[in-house]
Amino acid sequence: MTDDAPAVRAPGDPFDPPGLEWSRVSGKLVTARLVPSLTTVGLLAVVGAVVALATGAAWVWVFPTFFVLLALWLLWLVPRQVHAIGYAERADDLLIRKGIMFRTLVVVPYGRMQYLDVQRGPLTRALGLASLQLHTASAGTDASIDGLPAEVAERLRDQLAARGEARLAGL
Structure with missing residues (x-):
């Protein structure tokens, strides 16, 4: 099922009353939410990478890896959240x-x-x-x-x- 496909609603769904025309917000809201989030997460990933390089300890790479994974998760989640408004x-x-x-x-x-x-x-x-x-x-x-x-x-x-x-x- 794609994001553009209408969701299957159960009869009597309280979140989708019958006969309503829902208006959506602008897709630019994705950018407005991602820019500050990815900036913060990106800076933390860079700081973590610098610390990992400076210390030379392999386990310290856990921190920048976590922030990179968090950024990827945000890239997946935020567009879905905006589409639901x-x-x-x-x-x-x-x-x-x-x-x-x-x-x-x-x-x-x-x-x-x-x-x-x-x-x-x-x-x-x-x-x-x-x-x-x-x-x-x-x-x-x-x-x-x-x-x-x-x-x-x-x-x-x-x-x-x-x-x-x-x-x-x-x-």
């Missing part, structure tokens, strides 16, 4: 799903949104990406969508804010 807008709420092994589905009713943040760091700005953070009255709500194209994040922020105000006015 999606969001869907319904009439009364926004759904955000994440995860492959440990899956999460967050449902945020528009009337419960207090405010929305659009965040862009230096790397995400260079890639044309932004993150949208939704804040509700519940401190435990982790409602954020990373890796949105900047114009989509701004449009979504304005659209969700308008829907939230409309639902709040109806209370």
Whole structure:
């Protein structure tokens, strides 16, 4: 089965409600997540190799080897994680799903949104990406969508804010 093939869902799967069109985040999020991770892991591998060369002890090569294997694992894992992120807008709420092994589905009713943040760091700005953070009255709500194209994040922020105000006015 390829990554592009749709996953087989069991009837009544709570992570894939029927009739929803899921929107995906930008594939550039893979780069935004890999650059800092691989930079750190790469530097640790180089330091480990320098120490191994300086000491001449064969067992010290375990450390740079570990970091190289960690880098390879990140190269495999991060694209799969990014591919699993999606969001869907319904009439009364926004759904955000994440995860492959440990899956999460967050449902945020528009009337419960207090405010929305659009965040862009230096790397995400260079890639044309932004993150949208939704804040509700519940401190435990982790409602954020990373890796949105900047114009989509701004449009979504304005659209969700308008829907939230409309639902709040109806209370």
